[in-house]
Amino acid sequence: MATEAKRSKVDSGSDFSSPLQNFLQWCHKVDLVLSNKVCVRKEGTVAEYGMLAKDNIEEGEVLFTIPRSALLHQGTTAVSALLEEERSSLESSSGWVPLLLALLYEHTSPQSHWNAYLSLWTDFKTLDHPMFWSKEERDRLLRGTGIPEAVDRDLANIQGEYTEVVLPFIAKHPAHWNRHTHTLELYTQLVAFVMAYSFQEPQEEEDDEEEEKAPNLPMMVPMADMLNHVSNHNANLEFTPDSLKMVCVRPIRKGEEVFNTYGQMANWQLLHMYGFTELHQSNSNDTADIPSANLYKVATQGFQFDLEKQLVEEKREMLCQIMQEKAAFVFGKQGCLTDTELHTALKVLCMSKEEFSDFKENEGWEEEEDDEEEETISLAFSNEGLPALKASWKRLIHEAARLTVRAYTHHKEEGKMEGEGMDIDQALIQDQAAIAALNSRQQKALQVRCGQKSILYRLIELTKS
Incomplete structure (x- = not known):
């Protein structure tokens, strides 16, 4: 399946009065400068419109320059x-x-x-x-x-x-x-x-922390929004005081599409915010969340006495304060992206009653983790480090991941019902004929589900006892 386009725009048509030609004329009037090495068109792009290289383009070349007067926001509107x-x-x-x-x-x-x-x-x-x-x-x-x-x-x-x-x-x-x-x-x-x-616009860090920063508000950027997104992009938008410039960040060959990046976006974020997905295998930024509630639920399993369950609840309440009520632990393709928070949660949840009592009396840990310890934690919760975690920690992660997988859609496809596992989705995403029979929304949803569940299943495998 080809990468899903980020948008659907109106057809350009072939006459000079088409919306695309009118837009290009407008660009010229507002002094938007387009390199003669690129063109905007439908054919050969992953979307209704996109940008193609008409010639070889080297790293560092400017593809187009947009004066700030051509940006549309509340400061440039007629009202x-x-x-x-x-x-x-x-x-x-x-x-x-x-x-x-x-x-x-x-x-x-x-x-x-x-x-x-x-x-x-x-x-x-x-x-x-x-x-x-x-x-x-x-x-x-x-x-x-x-x-x-x-x-x-x-x-x-x-x-x-x-x-x-x-x-x-x-x-x-x-x-x-x-x-x-x-x-x-x-x-x-x-x-x-x-x-x-x-x-x-990216905000620079202020030296004076007390100085109030202006809100980073969105703005519409004509021409820049014609470019489609992939995680392995070849162009990037740069901001200067007078203009915005789309700059080539790696060589683009003649006939290739020019791709921008919207940031490190998982497929669920791309679908939620932009209405499209990448192929989950090619999206290096894909992630899956394990709700913190699932970790707490697993921590209470096997406890028969109310006092034991009450201890877990006290730990949960304290963790909510420490982690500012983080709703989920995020895992990427290489391991946990919220490793510090997960480390804290596991450490507290696996404390004995006496250890937790001391922890409360001391109001947490006395010293902040230094850079070396943060690096150690990051390695411990990477795919390479997860199998070597303490057995009690691995059990919590393993069971929480299994619990998370069970929350996914149990949908019916051609008379088959999906159980726990990726049976139906895995078979479906490898069957091009079956994918072609799905509508656009079903295809996008399939990419999101498969991407997230593949991360969770890898996590389950890495944390097996």
Whole structure:
């Protein structure tokens, strides 16, 4: 199966008045400089649109330069003065409301300076984030992956933000916004648009920790969002005071696609935020979570007395305070990515009653772990180190991983029911004809499930007694 495209945009067509040609003309007008070694097109890319190399490109070459005046955000929109004036009334947990109001206005304004850019998405319904799937579909295909819970939170936050912040603002400014045009449905589609296509400028670390940092807000970056993502990318966006530049980070041969990176993203994150997945075998950043609740549940197994269970509960409460209520332990393809937190949890959960009592009296460990100890912990929880862990620690990890696997979808495929294990998914993902019979959403969900479960099954194998 080919790598899933990150997006679906409108067809470009062959005439010069197509949305793509209009956009390229607009780019020229706003002084966006495109290298003559690349082109934007449909054919030969993994998406409806992408960027291809017309000639060999060497590392360090600039593929295009975007002046900051061509970026779309609340400071460059035609209603920027009003948004700035009302800034205090637009505060929200996401911080996205000013940008979303700017997009609501620009997307529906016939005179918008950004029409040629935004017309590439004539129908935002083509975005296929799980938030646009039915709840039944999410729960059936993505159960256990963490995505249904994340989407439920997103939808609740979007509705709350729209009702409590956006609607009162719209009512106050009817000359620019209209609740019948700028609906919750359109607002939700624009949230997905921002999730999938926006960029955030990297923030430099401040020397003065007390100095308050400005929020790192998203912005729309025309042309940069035409590039698709793979973990093994060949280009990267660089920020300068006057412009943004897409720079080649390794040689690209003529005819190859130019790929950007959205960061170290697991497949569940790519699907949740961008609506696509990579092949799980090729996504080196894939991860699987073991909910901390599963580790605590395993720790109570075998205890018959209430006092023993109460001791585990006390340990759990203290760990929640120490780890700031971390919800899960994250494992990647090479081992645990939250090794310090897992080390702490295992150490506390396996303490005797007397050891835990001393631990409470001392209010935890007296000294912070130094760099050398952190390196030792990291090695211990890598794939190479896991088999050598204490038997009691391995048992907790092993059983928690088994418990996590059982939370995945038990779906029916051609009359077969999936039990504990990867039987159905493994067989399915290796059968090209069977994959071709699945719809796009089923294929994406399969990649997420297989990627996560393969990590968990490797973990189960490494922690066997």
